[in-house]
Amino acid sequence: MVTAIIAAGGTGSRVGGDQPKQLLLVGGISILQRTVSVFDKCRVVDEIILVLPSGLRGKEGLVVTQYGTPVRIVEGGLRRQDSVAKGFDAASASEIIVVHDAARPFCTPALISRTIDAASCYGAATAAVAAHDTLKQRSVGQGHFVTRTLARERVVQAQTPQAFRREVLAEAIRLGRGGFTATDESVLVEQAGHRVAIVEGDKWNIKITTKEDLKAARRLLEDKMPTGRIGFGYDLHRLTKGRPLILGGVVISHDYGLAGHSDADAVCHALTDAILGAAAAGDIGQHFPDHDERWKGASSIDLLREVADLVRGRGLWVANLDVVVVTEQPRIGPYVMQMRSAVASAVGVGLEFVSVKGKTNEGVDAVGRGEAITVHAVAMLKAAE
Numbered sequence: 001m002v003t004a005i006i007a008a009g010g011t012g013s014r015v016g017g018d019q020p021k022q023l024l025l026v027g028g029i030s031i032l033q034r035t036v037s038v039f040d041k042c043r044v045v046d047e048i049i050l051v052l053p054s055g056l057r058g059k060e061g062l063v064v065t066q067y068g069t070p071v072r073i074v075e076g077g078l079r080r081q082d083s084v085a086k087g088f089d090a091a092s093a094s095e096i097i098v099v100h101d102a103a104r105p106f107c108t109p110a111l112i113s114r115t116i117d118a119a120s121c122y123g124a125a126t127a128a129v130a131a132h133d134t135l136k137q138r139s140v141g142q143g144h145f146v147t148r149t150l151a152r153e154r155v156v157q158a159q160t161p162q163a164f165r166r167e168v169l170a171e172a173i174r175l176g177r178g179g180f181t182a183t184d185e186s187v188l189v190e191q192a193g194h195r196v197a198i199v200e201g202d203k204w205n206i207k208i209t210t211k212e213d214l215k216a217a218r219r220l221l222e223d224k225m226p227t228g229r230i231g232f233g234y235d236l237h238r239l240t241k242g243r244p245l246i247l248g249g250v251v252i253s254h255d256y257g258l259a260g261h262s263d264a265d266a267v268c269h270a271l272t273d274a275i276l277g278a279a280a281a282g283d284i285g286q287h288f289p290d291h292d293e294r295w296k297g298a299s300s301i302d303l304l305r306e307v308a309d310l311v312r313g314r315g316l317w318v319a320n321l322d323v324v325v326v327t328e329q330p331r332i333g334p335y336v337m338q339m340r341s342a343v344a345s346a347v348g349v350g351l352e353f354v355s356v357k358g359k360t361n362e363g364v365d366a367v368g369r370g371e372a373i374t375v376h377a378v379a380m381l382k383a384a385e
Contacts, residue, residue, distance in 0.1 A: 002116055003094040004039045004161075005049045008032055008102030009076020009083030020053060020332045022102050023062070024214060027221040031208060033063050033350070034105035040065040044116055046094065049087040050102075066317075066348035084185060088173055096120055098163040099185050103208045106220070109144065111202055112161050118197045119163035123155065126186045127201035128156035159201045162186050168194055185229035228319060231278030233270035233377040247325060247373075248339030249346065250357060254330045258373060260380045261290035265300035266375040267323055267339065267356070268346075272300070272307050274379035275318065275347070277312040300356030301346050308347040316381040320353040327373040332358040 008022045013201065022032035029037075032050075039045050048071045065071060074090045076083035084099055091097060096116055100107060111127055118125035135150040162185050164172070172188035182188045186196045207216050239245075243257025248267040258264035272284045286302055287310075288295045295303075308318055321343065325332050332339070336356050344354045361368040 001046045001092060001094040002044050002096045003047050003049060003091040004042075004045045004098045004100065004112075005051065005084055005087035005091065005103050006035055006039065006100050007076070007080055007083050007087070009051045009053050009080065020056065020057075021208065022052075026208075026214070026217050028199060029350075030062070031105045031217075032102055035100065035102045035107070036063045036071065037066065038105070038107050038109060039100070039112065040067050040069045042112045044113055045069060045098070047072070047092060047275045049074060049090050049179050051083040051087045064348075064350055079181065080148040081173075081182055081185070081188065085173045085360075087175060088169060093166075095166055096168055097169050098161050098162055099169075101207060101294050104160055104205055105208070105217070106202070106204045106206060107161060108202060108205075111199075111205065115161045116165045118199045119165060122147040122195065122197040123168045124162075124164045124186065124189045124194050125197040125199050126162040126184075127159040127205065128198050129159065129201040129203055129205075131155045131157060156198060157201075158184060158186060159207075160184065162196075164189065165227075168192075208243050229278040229316065229373045229381045231274040231276065231379045231381070232377070233272065233274030233277060234375070235266040235269040235273070236367075236372055236374045237264045237266050238366075238372045245330070246300070246325070247335070247375075249299075249304075249342035250333070250335050250338045252330060252335055262288070262295050262298040262300050262303070266373055267325060267343070267377070268300035268304045270377035271321060271323065271343065271347075271379065272304050274321070274370075274377040275307050275311055275381065278379050278381040279313070279314060279316055281311060285300040301342055304343070311381060312315060312348075315383055318347045318349050318353075319380040319382045320349070320355075321347065321380075322355045322357075324359055324376045325373065326359045326361050326367055326375070328360050328363070328368060328370045332356070 024028050039335050041049050048069055050073045054075050077086055109256045115127050131152045133153050135146050135155055136146045139145045139147050171192045175192050176188050189196055208214050213364050237258035237260050239256040240259040245252045245254040245257045246263050276282055339356045340354045343353045366372045367374055
């Protein structure tokens, strides 16, 4: 079993602003959410311990997991090593503990896995990148002068993730609690007498510490982000007596429901076609034909969830969704937040990436006469990072 401790206990004062650094947005998503998402995607990670400053303790809604990795939140300490120690105390009895700075949101699942494998083999491992510039050691005190030039082929810049066998990290944490101060856990492990293996890191795995780092991260994401794929979906169902009205996975109070083979949720049907269209993966009729008894009375929100999983398996993830529901009656305004929440949960995105709007047809045609409901939907997909 593998536990990931994400250290996010600091305030990030060097970045500035009126909110903690972890909550600042990079590409429309918080630094904290980006970091948690990477560990959620990594299949070898069994649980995530998120260490937050006291002001954010108890705000579990700050992050969502797309793949269901359990997340527990604990309050951080005064120093980084104190925060990691508290995370360690909260961790399950995992054989391997991996520690990562929340301020490194561009880590990859592959890098996490490499570091864990090395720790399993050697006891301790850290991601690191080679130094490419000529490195000078400087004097301490008044004025700065070169005392010697370092052999750069023997020097690396340490990153996180850093991974450890449980007993190795436990020994290092005891040393830290005894008064030794270190900038990361690998230093404590070295001081405890253990060797730390070096795993090839990633030059994009930058740490956001200052305002300049934040600007660089935003530019980096713009450079890395592929062009989105857009799909359009449309659905129409007649209203009929004797059936519940279900839209966006929500049961709506009305005298009529929608006629159909499944539960006839036109919102989910339009979204399903939009997502499939963006992925060039066919349409809802191909995947869930209305002549197949398996889908008779099926929950369309479950079918939407299945399609989101399908495109994810093709290396695509839902970036955002926009829906327009056209109906004379009932008014959907009171149900919009429930619909957004249900859809967001089904496709694995935050609530802020799902929009639902209601329109009327001004008395025109079957929709205007209250005989049917139509739904238009647009989906944007992005290639998985």
